[in-house]
Amino acid sequence: MIGERxxxxxxxxxxxxxxxxxxxxxxxxxxxxxxxxxxxxxxxxVRNLHRMGNRSLPIVALTAFFAGGLMxxxxxxxxxxxxxxxxxxxxxxxxVLREIGPILIGLMFSGRVGANNTAELGTMTVTEQLDGxxxxxxxxxxxxxxxxxxxxxIMLTALTIIGDLVALVGAAVVAYLVLDIDWRTMYFSFADNxxxxxxxxxxxxxxxxxxxxxxxxxxxxxxVKGGAVGVGRAVNAAVxxxxxxxxxxxxFITYATA
Amino acid sequence: xxxxxxxxxxxxxxxxRPVVAAARATLELWGxxxxxxxxxxxxxxxxxxxxxxxxxxxMYAIGNRSLVFVAVTLGFxxxxxxxxxxxxxxxxIGDLSQVGLQFLRLVVSDFGPTLTAMMLATRVGAGIAxEIGSMKVTEQLDAxxxxxVLPIDYLLVPRFLASIVMTVALTILGAAIMxxxxxxxxxxxxxxxxxxxxxxxxxxxxxxxxxLIKAVTYGAAxxxxxxxxxxRARGSSEGVGWATTAAVVGSSFAVIALDFAxxxxxxxxxxxxx
Numbered sequence: 083m084i085g086e087r088x089x090x091x092x093x094x095x096x097x098x099x100x101x102x103x104x105x106x107x108x109x110x111x112x113x114x115x116x117x118x119x120x121x122x123x124x125x126x127x128v129r130n131l132h133r134m135g136n137r138s139l140p141i142v143a144l145t146a147f148f149a150g151g152l153m154x155x156x157x158x159x160x161x162x163x164x165x166x167x168x169x170x171x172x173x174x175x176x177x178v179l180r181e182i183g184p185i186l187i188g189l190m191f192s193g194r195v196g197a198n199n200t201a202e203l204g205t206m207t208v209t210e211q212l213d214g215x216x217x218x219x220x221x222x223x224x225x226x227x228x229x230x231x232x233x234x235x236i237m238l239t240a241l242t243i244i245g246d247l248v249a250l251v252g253a254a255v256v257a258y259l260v261l262d263i264d265w266r267t268m269y270f271s272f273a274d275n276x277x278x279x280x281x282x283x284x285x286x287x288x289x290x291x292x293x294x295x296x297x298x299x300x301x302x303x304x305x306v307k308g309g310a311v312g313v314g315r316a317v318n319a320a321v322x323x324x325x326x327x328x329x330x331x332x333x334f335i336t337y338a339t340a
Numbered sequence: 341x342x343x344x345x346x347x348x349x350x351x352x353x354x355x356x357r358p359v360v361a362a363a364r365a366t367l368e369l370w371g372x373x374x375x376x377x378x379x380x381x382x383x384x385x386x387x388x389x390x391x392x393x394x395x396x397x398x399m400y401a402i403g404n405r406s407l408v409f410v411a412v413t414l415g416f417x418x419x420x421x422x423x424x425x426x427x428x429x430x431x432x433i434g435d436l437s438q439v440g441l442q443f444l445r446l447v448v449s450d451f452g453p454t455l456t457a458m459m460l461a462t463r464v465g466a467g468i469a470x471e472i473g474s475m476k477v478t479e480q481l482d483a484x485x486x487x488x489v490l491p492i493d494y495l496l497v498p499r500f501l502a503s504i505v506m507t508v509a510l511t512i513l514g515a516a517i518m519x520x521x522x523x524x525x526x527x528x529x530x531x532x533x534x535x536x537x538x539x540x541x542x543x544x545x546x547x548x549x550x551x552l553i554k555a556v557t558y559g560a561a562x563x564x565x566x567x568x569x570x571x572r573a574r575g576s577s578e579g580v581g582w583a584t585t586a587a588v589v590g591s592s593f594a595v596i597a598l599d600f601a602x603x604x605x606x607x608x609x610x611x612x613x614x
Contacts, residue, residue, distance in 0.1 A: 141589060148600045155603045156450055160442055172432070180424055185417070186596065189458060193588035197466065201581020208577055260604055275432075310477055310577035314470025317584040321462045322409060329416040336420045340427065 102323065106301045109223075113231050113297070116224045126229040134195045134230075135237030139244070145190045146183060146245035150252030151260075153177045158261055167263050171271025174253040179246055179280045185332060187245045188291035191238050192324040196299035199230055200320040203303025204313040212304065222304070231296040238292030242284060287335050294327040372492065372568040376500050379493040394498035402464050402499070403506030410514050413459050414452075418518030421451070422525040426532070436530060440537030443522050449547040449606075450554075452515025454599045457558035459514075460507060461591035465566040468499055469587030472570030473580040481571075491571070499563045507559030508552065515551070550606050557602065558595050565591040 157173035203226065206212055212222045250272060257263040302320035306312045345353070422443065429439055472495055475481050481491045519538075526532035566587035573583035 141593065145593065145596055148596050152450075152596075152600055152603060155600075155607055156446055158607060159445070176424075176428055181421060186458075189462065190589065190592060193462065193592050194585060197585040197588050198581070201578065201585060205576075205578045205581060256604075260607060310580045311470075311474045313577040314466075314474050314580045314584055317581055318463070318466040318470055321466050321588055325459060325462050326409065326413060329413040333416045333420050336423055340423070 102301070105305065106297050106323075109227070109301050109304075110297055112223045113228055116221070116228050121224070122232075123225060123229055126225065127232060130229050130233035131237060134199075134233050135240060138191060138194050138237070138241060141190055141194060142187050142241045142245050143248045145186055146178075146249040147252035147255075149182050149186050150174060150178050150249030150254075151256035153182060153249075154253045154256045155260065161261075167261075167267055168271045168274075170257055170261065170263055171253065171268045172275035174257075175250060175272050175276045176280060178249045178253065179276065179284045181284075181332070183246050183249050184242055184284045184287040184291060185328060187242050188238065188288065188295065188328050189325060191234075191241065191292075192295045192299075192321055192328070195234060195237075196295040196324050197317045197321050199234075199296075199299045200303040200317045201313055203300060204306035204316045207304055207306045208309055208312060227300050227304075230300060231293070234296035234299075235289065235292040238295065239285060239288050242288035246281065246284060283339060286339065287332060290331045290335060291328050294331055295324045298323040298327060368572070369565070369568050372496070372571065373564050375490075375492040376496050376564060376567075379490065379497040380501070383493060383497060394494075395501050398498045398502035399506055401467070402460075402502050403509060406460060406463050406506075406510060407513070409463055410456055410459050410510050411517050414455055414514040414518045415521045417455060418447075418521035419525045421518075422522035423529060426526055426530040430530065436526070436532050437536050439526060439532060440523065440539055441542040443537075444519060444540060445542045445547055447515050447519050447522075448543050449550045450599065450603065452518060453511045453551050453554040453558060454595060455518070456511045456514035457507060457555070457562065457595045458592055460503075460510065460558075461562050461566075461595050462588055464503065465562050465587045465591035466584050468563055468566040469570040469573075469584045470580060472496075472567055473573030473583035476571060476573045476583075477576055477579055492567075496563065496567045499567065500560065503563045504556055504559035507562070508555045511551070511555040546606075546610060550602065554599065554602055557598050561594045561598060562591045565594050 153174035154170055157170055157177075161167060161170045161173065206226075212226075215222050215225065254265060254268040257268050258265060299320045302316045302323065306316045308315075422439070425439055425443065426436060429436055472481075472491075475491075475495070484491050484494055523532075523534055523537045526537050527534050569583045569587035569590055572586075573579045
């Protein structure tokens with residue numbers, strides 16, 4: 083019967099999703115417990131901060147620049163209709179700081195750092211390096227996962243703050259080149275209409291996105307099964323889970339802080 | 341005699357190496373695009389051979405299996421965007437009757453195609469690179485070549501065609517969900533009358549055309565970039581992981597850059613009245 087088969091498929095899918103959510107929650111608990119007496123592997127943390135943060139700067143800056151420019155281009159018709167060029171900076175800045183900036187930077191970060199992290203942990207899992215660590219009485223959570231989670235949390239926040247600035251510059255550049263809006267008009271449009279509250283709204287979001295990306299990517303990395311194909315599949319699952327959690331968190335944070 | 345090269349020489353080499361690598365990668369990327377287009381012409385030309393049902397199977401893998409993902413993410417982002425927009429409009433202008441008109445214009449000409457494609461770049465791009473990359477490192481591509489089949493023809497052409505069709509289809513669905521979710525938010529949270537909101541007066545054929553062009557372009561770019569990343573995979577599982585990462589970043593960035601180029605181009609074409 084078709085109905086029965088659909089029901090079985092739906093149920094299997096639901097159980098799989100529940101298992102993943104439960105696994106991620108468990109890992110969150112383990113990470114928090116490992117942080118309680120904060121014994122950190124400082125060298126590993128610094129290495130991860132550099133690798134995940136500094137080396138993602140070019141792609142994040144480029145993305146942010148285009149995002150800022152895009153928002154100006156999109157708001158152009160509305161601004162033209164109202165005849166108020168002083169509103170261009172308001173519309174673009176508001177959209178970039180609160181929504182587009184954190185989301186696009188988060189998605190890029192998830193693609194570059196989160197996916198890479200899943201691939202790396204996945205490779206270590208399929209080559210049984212995690213078991214090797216356990217055999218040496220080294221806790222993989224404390225040694226491998228905690229520094230990565232912290233590094234992603236810190237670096238996504240930092241990259242979003244830098245990206246916000248780059249996006250505003252991008253908006254001003256595109257406004258000048260495409261719409262002939264003076265630099266000064268743009269500057270005062272930003273300064274008069276944007277509040278620190280808009281900026282912090284985006285920063286809170288980036289902290290939450292960083293946590294979500296870190297936990298999903300680590301979870302899918304350490305649960306890989308089945309060789310090279312499994313690693314590819316895990317990376318795929320990790321980026322999808324990260325994208326869904328970014329959108330859900332965005333929704334809840336927007337409503338919670340309004 | 342052969343002393344270590346002096347500092348300026350080393351600095352020049354360090355600067356030049358990424359440039360050369362980037363130029364080579366760009367050439368290779370265009371090679372993949374041209375190879376795919378040639379493969380399409382070959383397979384549909386006289387005496388062309390196509391694996392049966394390959395395009396349909398890929399359409400299922402790319403389209404149907406992304407349906408829930410695209411619907412959920414675009415629904416939520418539609419609600420959030422509408423919420424933020426209403427918040428600002430009620431503060432700055434105090435009039436929410438324009439919100440729906442502007443939102444529909446933006447969804448049709450930009451947010452619908454671009455955000456759908458960003459989501460697909462994540463899911464589909466990673467999938468294509470992981471699949472082709474695993475085949476590369478397990479030497480299945482060499483086996484294909486040995487039996488006289490070009491890997492691009494066999495693997496990338498069906499994905500390319502399927503991705504274009506399915507990106508357009510999912511864009512239409514995603515844009516509709518986004519618009520509906522936005523309208524619901526405006527109605528429930530800000531009391532905007534749905535009849536005022538769901539008014540298509542602002543949308544003109546050029547907005548629809550721009551949205552369609554964007555969807556087709558993204559649908560073509562995602563499999564090309566991710567296929568290119570998969571074909572470059574080296575080593576074992578680590579190489580596949582790297583290829584997948586590169587595919588997600590590359591195709592997401594391609595979507596953003598193409599969006600920017602097409603939007604600016606359209607703005608110029610229509611003299612600022614996009």
